[in-house]
Amino acid sequence: MRLLILGTGGMANTHAKHFSAIEGVTIVGGVDVDPGRVEAFNTAHDIPNGFGSLDAALAWGEFDAVANVTPDSVHHPTTIAAIAAGKHVFCEKPLATDHAKALEMTEAAERAGVVAMVNLTYRNVAQLQKAREIVQSGKVGKVRHFEASYLQSWLVSKAWGDWRTESQWLWRLSKKHGSNGVLGDIGVHILDFAVYGAGSDIDKVFCRLETFDKAEGNKIGEYDLDANDSFAMTAQLDNGALGVVHATRWATGHFNELRLRVYGEKGSLEVQHRHDWSKLFTCLGDDVETGTWSEIEVEPVPTNYQRFFEAVKGGNTLEPSFRHATNLQKVLDLATLTDRDRREHLVSA
Incomplete structure (x- = not known):
């Protein structure tokens, strides 16, 4: 699984640490609006590609899944964009800032048939x-x-x-x-x-x-x-x-x-x-x-x-799912x- 980490703040380091330790997972890119922060993050975790926006990363497209570690209010638009591009999503909690947005994300993921899980740690x-x-x-x-x-x-x-x-x-x-x-x-x-x-x-x-x-x-x-x-x-x-x-x-x-x-x-x-x-x-x-x-x-x-890795490999969402987080x-x-x-x-x- 080729993984993109979206958002490179504090919790992103935990994602990088855990995912890099899983055999079969390669972290191929980091994304942050702050160029200095994404550069430092990529250097610390030996990640080869850095992007200033999700749009730029999606235009490149050489990844299978996204770990969405952006602030709460950014989960909705970025996850919707990733799902539209056919990417699996592992999103930090809470899934969204309100039920309507969370439901939209859940239904989009279910229609697209992508794996969509939430990191209820x-x-x-x-x-x-x-x-x-x-x-x-x-x-x-x-x-x-x-x-x-x-x-x-x-x-x-x-x-x-x-x-x-x-x-x-x-x-x-x-x-x-x-x-x-x-x-x-x-x-x-x-x-x-x-x-x-x-x-x-x-x-x-x-x-x-x-x-x-x-x-x-x-x-x-x-x-x-x-x-x-x-x-x-x-x-x-x-x-x-x-x-x-x-x-x-x-x-x-x-x-x-x-x-x-x-x-x-x-x-x-x-x-x-x-x-x-x-x-x-x-x-x-x-x-x-x-x-x-x-x-x-x-x-x-x-x-x-x-x-999440096993879910992507098997092609079926496991718990905790977007649907559960929406409830x-x-x-x-x-x-x-x-x-x-x-x-x-x-x-x-």
Whole structure:
């Protein structure tokens, strides 16, 4: 598979690292509107061809697939152009900034017959994969309740860098720069973490969003700091389970931590994932009577990068697909509406 990496910012380096390690994948080009950045990126990863635009790369055309690592608001037009050229697409999350655009991308990919997948990175967590397997096996019984959280602290700590002085972070805090805040950025991750682990999609949602004061006039240079910083959501799954989902960038002491708890009639499980480790605990069978929890050892699983390569090789889209990411985007859109309307919305409506 000949791969083009579109966008050469921070996350593009992760794509280059993972894809270059897969036998059968050759990264043939990098694309960025900043000539210096694409040159530095190509040099760092030994990539032979650089382009200043996707149009220029498509005119060249000597590649099979695109890793779309552009900012959120650019996903839609660039992905549509790549699909129209018959290229497979591996897109960063969120798929688009709203459900309508995500649906257009999905339907275009399905009509074209190209492989279209989204890099919901926490699918790479083996403990989450095992949790889903346990839930689907029936060992926890009918799921009744769940809790999911995504905690970050980069608005508090400088461990990630200083957003007050480093403009690379500021677009994530500004609506006019294409950000839907925590809800759009990491909300899509924790929603996927929850529905995948609990084995059921979301049916009803109610959400509250909050944007906190962060600078004088909530503005730094050209950036209005108006995107949401925290959200708290109640949700009901298709399987009837009721739960809570929340995320924030103000979680002091938590660099990057996801957690999922699933409670069933016969047992329960908990997945903990941090930047430096992952764990899975279960309370099943006779242990339910004593409240005894056991840690489960789990083998590594193929990454999304490997799965995309296998999907292209086999000619069939695997999960996480554009269609799945589009369904998640509908939940995100409705979450914003519920905050405005102060009432629950039905996802399937």
